[in-house]
Amino acid sequence: MPDDRRAGEGGARTVGLTKVYGTGDTAVRALNGVTVEFPAERFTAVVGPSGAGKTTLLHCAAGLDTPTSGKVYVGGTELGALPDRALTRLRRERVGLVFRSDNLVPAMTVADNITLPLTLAGRRPDRVWHDLVVRVLGLGNRLRHRSERLSGGQAQRVALARALVTRPRIVFADEPAGDLDSRTGAEMLTFLRRAVDDLGQTVAMATHDPVAAARADTVVFLADGRVADVMHRPTVADVLDRVHDLGGRP
Numbered sequence: 185m186p187d188d189r190r191a192g193e194g195g196a197r198t199v200g201l202t203k204v205y206g207t208g209d210t211a212v213r214a215l216n217g218v219t220v221e222f223p224a225e226r227f228t229a230v231v232g233p234s235g236a237g238k239t240t241l242l243h244c245a246a247g248l249d250t251p252t253s254g255k256v257y258v259g260g261t262e263l264g265a266l267p268d269r270a271l272t273r274l275r276r277e278r279v280g281l282v283f284r285s286d287n288l289v290p291a292m293t294v295a296d297n298i299t300l301p302l303t304l305a306g307r308r309p310d311r312v313w314h315d316l317v318v319r320v321l322g323l324g325n326r327l328r329h330r331s332e333r334l335s336g337g338q339a340q341r342v343a344l345a346r347a348l349v350t351r352p353r354i355v356f357a358d359e360p361a362g363d364l365d366s367r368t369g370a371e372m373l374t375f376l377r378r379a380v381d382d383l384g385q386t387v388a389m390a391t392h393d394p395v396a397a398a399r400a401d402t403v404v405f406l407a408d409g410r411v412a413d414v415m416h417r418p419t420v421a422d423v424l425d426r427v428h429d430l431g432g433r434p
């Protein structure tokens with residue numbers, strides 16, 4: 185589903201991003217000059233050991249957290265230059281989020297959970313796009329189910345559909361398979377791939393898992409808040425080797 189506007193303006197990128205939590209002796213430099221590209225219509229994984237800054241990077245890139253310095257662009261728009269209301273709107277309409285154990289509203293149907301971001305924004309779904317997302321994610325026969333009856337893997341797929349329904353510029357996924365067993369986790373990664381390959385979406389995913397990372401088109405290695413390496417067309421063995429070279433387990 186690529187469109188020219190999307191291809192022309194790119195997915196998202198950060199330039200010299202720094203994030204310091206706290207002050208004085210207790211200050212933690214979670215990001216230290218991170219320049220990274222999440223190209224349009226590509227699947228990018230961010231890998232690194234615990235505390236490397238993966239979640240902080242995704243949160244800053246998604247406009248959920250404010251960097252201490254540096255810039256974030258979603259499409260052609262610089263987030264730091266936006267007034268609050270415009271930032272809220274961009275976050276709602278241009279960014280999709282999928283987190284570990286994502287919270288669906290349990291008493292609502294799958295259908296209503298998927299369209300929730302649009303309902304909150306007072307918008308109607310684009311039916312053609314909505315139906316395509318539902319079909320590609322294999323949720324067509326679940327739409328009337330109550331969300332509390334879903335398995336963990338199904339719930340994550342609904343969370344992905346909810347992230348995609350606004351047709352965002354980019355979907356940020358933080359350990360989206362982290363709470364799933366390995367088979368269901370692998371399925372979730374297949375659906376993230378489909379979001380890119382079949383729907384022309386852009387995905388940025390943080391993970392500890394080299395097997396998950398190898399499903400991406402590009403892997404960005406983070407260590408101590410810095411980009412340590414970027415690998416294109418990764419294999420599991422290459423990711424494992426690189427993680428080992430960088431001095432640790434992912």
Ligand SMILES: Nc1ncnc2c1ncn2[C@@H]1O[C@H](COP(=O)(O)OP(=O)(O)OP(=O)(O)O)[C@@H](O)[C@H]1O
Pocket residue numbers: 205206212213214232233234235236237238239240241392
């Ligand atoms: N709200 C916060 N206040 C203070 N320090 C924080 C906060 N959030 C994160 N940090 C610190 O920033 C650093 C980076 O954390 P972050 O959660 O981004 O890493 P991560 O790579 O996602 O780790 P994990 O894989 O364990 O989730 C860590 O040292 C963490 O303790």
